[in-house]
Amino acid sequence: MLPRETLDTTVLPPGDRFGMWLELVARTSTPMQVRSAHSDDFAAHASFIDLGPIQLAQYEYPSLHAARTRKMVRQSDPELYILALTTGGVGTSSQDGRRSEILAGEFTFYNASLPHDLGHHATEPEREQATSITTMIPHAALPLPPERMAALYGGRMSGTEGIGALLAQFLIQVTGHPEQYHAADVSRLGAVGLDLATTMLGRHLVAEDAVPTEVRRRALLTQVQSYIHRHLGDATLGPQVVADTHHISVRSLHRLFEAEDTTVASYIRELRLARCRRDLADPALRNQPVQTVAARWGFSDKAHFSRAFRAAYGTTPQEHRDSCSDLARIVNRRASTVNSLPAD
Structure with a gap:
């Protein structure tokens, strides 16, 4: 099982729960000012998984609003990017003059080294919690031009199509089922997550050429392999179908698998x-x-x-x-x- 730290405020009486959450936020690398209309009974849960180059945090809580001020940035600058996937409820994200409403199934992106604020509330407050998964990426680990990243701060990105969908599925699977993996999988899972995040962000920059070639190759390989796994039962599945679906030539598809010491046809046959x-x-x-x-x-x-x-x-x-x-x-x-x- 992947090493995971968890926090559950419901182990305390209702009046002490929000204080427990504030202590958690204060101990993180990006402390924020938090307020909530549910501070008298803040039933919340959080879990954290360290994947080496990236860290994942899964949250479930009542509605809240959080702000990271200039003073907080001066006091603690972890030099992190935050890529947040809203999985339930509606969120808001604001940074560098850009403000967005984030729906379930969408990502937002911001720089923890700059002031920002965010909000998140359940769509049906009486029956639901707001939920999200955040990916924390060190500035130095993201192989994209830092001067270009401001174009994405506070914006919204789809998590239901293309690379965004694949990244969302990856995050939901890893945080939802850590027992299906081994501690030895940590570095590889971290590399896959970072590659997918890099590729998605690069495409939203309209500058895929800014994404290193090897990162693009590994992200495309992950996307192709995921597609093959989902369509193994289709008797027509073969190199041509896979290549056409991903808008690449069969020759390019074969080159993609060369580094894996197998061919596309062999990979499909062995899985079947x-x-x-x-x-x-x-x-x-x-x-x-x-x-x-x-x-x-x-x-x-x-x-x-x-x-x-x-x-x-x-x-x-x-x-x-x-x-x-x-x-x-x-x-x-x-x-x-x-x-x-x-x-x-």
């Missing part, structure tokens, strides 16, 4: 075989014909599937299913034997 192998071992799918399982993951030809499966795993699909079934029976039999032993 892995899904089939998993499903064939699933007792709940025992009654489904082998070819039904294969077709679900894009193998329309029975003979081709059998040959590919044997080449990858050294056994036929049916033999693999039978061996898993035999193993399950052995385990169940042993469990039954243990349960039937008399107690001491």
